[in-house]
Amino acid sequence: MALLLFALLFGAGGCRYTFWPLIPPEESYPERVSIGGELVREGEHAVARLHVRRWPEPDYLELRWYAGEALAKELSIWVEAPGEVVVTLPYEPETYHRLLVIVAGRPVLQLDLGAPNLPPPPSAPDQAPAEGSGS
DSSP: OHHHHHHHHHHHTTSOOSSSSSSOOOOOOOOOOEEEEEEEEETTEEEEEEEEEEOOSOEEEEEEEEETTEEEEEEEEEEOSSEEEEEEEEOOTTOOEEEEEEETTEEEEEEEESOOOOOOOOOOOOOOOOTTSOO
């Protein structure tokens, strides 16, 4: 009898829950920042309209404006609640521009204006006739 009791206790030792309480309490997800926007050219300037949809607490909205590969302008805007932020930026014709929106040190949105200067695609290989085709 003692041997049977010892075997049951030894065998049941591996069948235990790994956390207590058995069902952990539910945690709510942290409120996240949500920003959308558009970047358009208006005359000699570019205008960025940013729509702040969710903004959990007052903080700075950092904007970095690039003309080509160079940083042309950097702004920090204090935002307290959801709403619209409109910013006028310098525009250089025939240059690729992009606006990088950063919150708490993390990029959350990039808006582009113009076409990036990409290298040309590689040329297709020549189609040589297959052996025995008679060409």
